[in-house]
Amino acid sequence: MAQARGSETDFDAVVVGAGFAGMYMLHKLRSLGFSVRVYEAGTGVGGTWYWNRYPGARCDVESIEYQYGFSDEIQREWTWTERYAAQPEILRYQNYVADKLDLKKDIRFETRVTAADYDEGSARWAIATEHGEHVRAKFFVMATGCLSSARVPDFPGISDFQGESHHTGDWPHGGVDFTGKRVAVIGTGSSAVQSIPVIAEQAAELLVFQRTANFTLPAGNRPLAPGEAEAAKESFIEGRKRAYDSQGGLISFEYIEAMIDDLDPDFVQKELSDRWHQGGFSFLGAYGDLMATPEGNKVAADYARSEMAKRVADPAVAEMLLPNDHPVGVKRLCLDTGYLEVFNQAKTKLIDVRKTPIERISRTGVVAGGVNYEADCIVFATGFDAMTGSILAVDIKGRGGESLRDKWAAGPRTYLGLSTAGFPNLFFITGPGSPSVLSNMIISIEQHVHWIADCISNLEGRQVRAIEATPDAENAWVDHVNEVASLTLYPVANSWYMGANIPGKPRVFMPYAGGVGVYRQKIDEVAGAGYEGFTLDREAQAASA
Numbered sequence: 001m002a003q004a005r006g007s008e009t010d011f012d013a014v015v016v017g018a019g020f021a022g023m024y025m026l027h028k029l030r031s032l033g034f035s036v037r038v039y040e041a042g043t044g045v046g047g048t049w050y051w052n053r054y055p056g057a058r059c060d061v062e063s064i065e066y067q068y069g070f071s072d073e074i075q076r077e078w079t080w081t082e083r084y085a086a087q088p089e090i091l092r093y094q095n096y097v098a099d100k101l102d103l104k105k106d107i108r109f110e111t112r113v114t115a116a117d118y119d120e121g122s123a124r125w126a127i128a129t130e131h132g133e134h135v136r137a138k139f140f141v142m143a144t145g146c147l148s149s150a151r152v153p154d155f156p157g158i159s160d161f162q163g164e165s166h167h168t169g170d171w172p173h174g175g176v177d178f179t180g181k182r183v184a185v186i187g188t189g190s191s192a193v194q195s196i197p198v199i200a201e202q203a204a205e206l207l208v209f210q211r212t213a214n215f216t217l218p219a220g221n222r223p224l225a226p227g228e229a230e231a232a233k234e235s236f237i238e239g240r241k242r243a244y245d246s247q248g249g250l251i252s253f254e255y256i257e258a259m260i261d262d263l264d265p266d267f268v269q270k271e272l273s274d275r276w277h278q279g280g281f282s283f284l285g286a287y288g289d290l291m292a293t294p295e296g297n298k299v300a301a302d303y304a305r306s307e308m309a310k311r312v313a314d315p316a317v318a319e320m321l322l323p324n325d326h327p328v329g330v331k332r333l334c335l336d337t338g339y340l341e342v343f344n345q346a347k348t349k350l351i352d353v354r355k356t357p358i359e360r361i362s363r364t365g366v367v368a369g370g371v372n373y374e375a376d377c378i379v380f381a382t383g384f385d386a387m388t389g390s391i392l393a394v395d396i397k398g399r400g401g402e403s404l405r406d407k408w409a410a411g412p413r414t415y416l417g418l419s420t421a422g423f424p425n426l427f428f429i430t431g432p433g434s435p436s437v438l439s440n441m442i443i444s445i446e447q448h449v450h451w452i453a454d455c456i457s458n459l460e461g462r463q464v465r466a467i468e469a470t471p472d473a474e475n476a477w478v479d480h481v482n483e484v485a486s487l488t489l490y491p492v493a494n495s496w497y498m499g500a501n502i503p504g505k506p507r508v509f510m511p512y513a514g515g516v517g518v519y520r521q522k523i524d525e526v527a528g529a530g531y532e533g534f535t536l537d538r539e540a541q542a543a544s545a
């Protein structure tokens with residue numbers, strides 16, 4: 001192993017973010033002998049799981065699959081307690097890994113990176129933090145997460161509100177006591193669907209402001225049975241290999257490839273039913289065209305609506321809660337524990353803000369349709385500036401001072417989701433143009449960390465000073481990402497995948513829908529062909545130029 005290089009101000013790599021991605025990137029590069037500095041805005045590791053401490057926060061991927069796979073020792077030492085781990089358990093796991101690998105000493109906490117400028121002369125990034133610190137690094141890695149830029153809509157009067165208000169993605173560490181309070185929740189995405197049943201246990205009154213009804217199915221969470229987690233450890237490493245080559249990085253269920261018209265209708269209904277009651281995302285894999293054609297999707301969507309309706313006592317309320325403006329699965333499917341049943345409680349009121357839009361926040365509550373709904377607390381479960389928000393929060397300037405914000409003004413453009421032309425030695429982990437949020441994030445994070453670490457080692461071994469995507473390769477990749485998306489129903493919905501939840505954000509389908517296994521093959525082929533689609537700037541060439 002090479003001797004670690006670098007000084008307090010000059011590193012082989014600077015990484016932004018200490019969630020699952022940044023932690024593993026640090027470990028991987030450090031174990032290859034590179035000097036690495038990580039910057040993290042929070043006071044601790046965890047990323048998403050550090051910030052999203054709202055009541056009921058829980059992973060929607062099974063805990064056995066939602067963990068690092070790079071160390072058999074780590075997976076054997078850690079024992080998950082529930083089918084879907086809750087936020088505190090995941091955060092404990094991340095801290096356990098960080099401590100075991102002694103990661104924290106190379107992470108600067110409570111420090112946001114504000115700017116990064118590429119200096120062509122030295123082929124190094126100059127990175128500035130909010131505290132006025134300046135460091136340099138050959139490689140700059142954005143491990144900022146896809147759902148980390150919490151967004152409160154720009155409602156008039158927000159600062160007038162006299163009660164307590166919080167965004168689910170920036171929740172107080174000490175928790176919030178809703179006992180006996182009137183609570184208004186704005187939003188009905190995954191964060192709302194998870195938090196509302198827990199808030200309802202304490203609140204005296206609950207007001208839910210819904211703009212879009214979402215598909216939600218019972219998660220089927222449960223404690224892992226004695227011996228279950230231990231047994232999973234035996235097959236974990238072999239399973240992880242299969243996950244790397246799978247569609248979504250999940251191996252707890254199979255995708256049926258046959259099209260619905262080629263299947264017996266009774267078989268289809270049984271598959272839908274079995275998968276629905278199994279909980280989790282297996283429902284979306286019931287047949288090949290479920291996510292590809294309106295006709296195929298409708299069968300599953302009808303099934304989902306019929307199951308959801310059974311859970312709501314008042315048919316008029318059920319009607320409001322049943323999604324009817326988008327296909328099932330094209331907005332992130334919600335997994336819930338008792339969500340719809342909350343609307344059977346007398347203390348809950350559902351307000352359709354399509355019919356009666358939120359006009360403003362008053363001193364005492366939320367004003368919609370001319371009515372002031374009084375509340376002691378407002379919970380903004382209003383989502384994130386997804387995928388690009390945290391990348392563009394840093395003022396990144398590439399070759400010739402080109403601004404990434406300008407370059408991506410009409411939507412993100414990447415080569416393989418890993419890099420972008422004009423910005424040498426800059427890498428994204430699970431960036432736009434990669435499977436990312438359509439997959440088990442841990443699988444996609446590991447895939448990218450391995451690729452980036454191999455790339456950096458390879459370049460260092462060949463005295464390459466800079467690697468940069470070519471505009472042609474990038475254009476071809478962007479076209480491919482769009483073409484694959486157009487074969488699915490994803491682009492039809494107003495989802496955060498499309499940037500549609502942010503007023504003014506370009507409407508572009510950001511992740512790559514081709515699947516984890518297919519994507520892995522492509523990025524490995526690129527590396528195997530000597531980083532096809534990239535230009536490599538060799539030190540000898542630079543010296544003679």
Ligand code: N01
Pocket residue numbers: 058059060061147153168186187188189190191192194209210211212332353358381382383384494496501
């Ligand atoms: O955010 P969202 P989220 N007026 O964008 C509404 C992951 N996650 O935090 O749908 C009124 O989904 C908005 O309405 P609409 C998961 O990938 C995972 O819930 O845009 N309403 C919507 O109802 C998830 O998909 C877990 O019409 C407004 C809600 O706010 C992603 O994070 C748990 C509004 C936002 O929903 C984001 O989920 C939680 C306005 N002006 C999250 N603006 C796990 O289980 C927005 N809304 C691991």
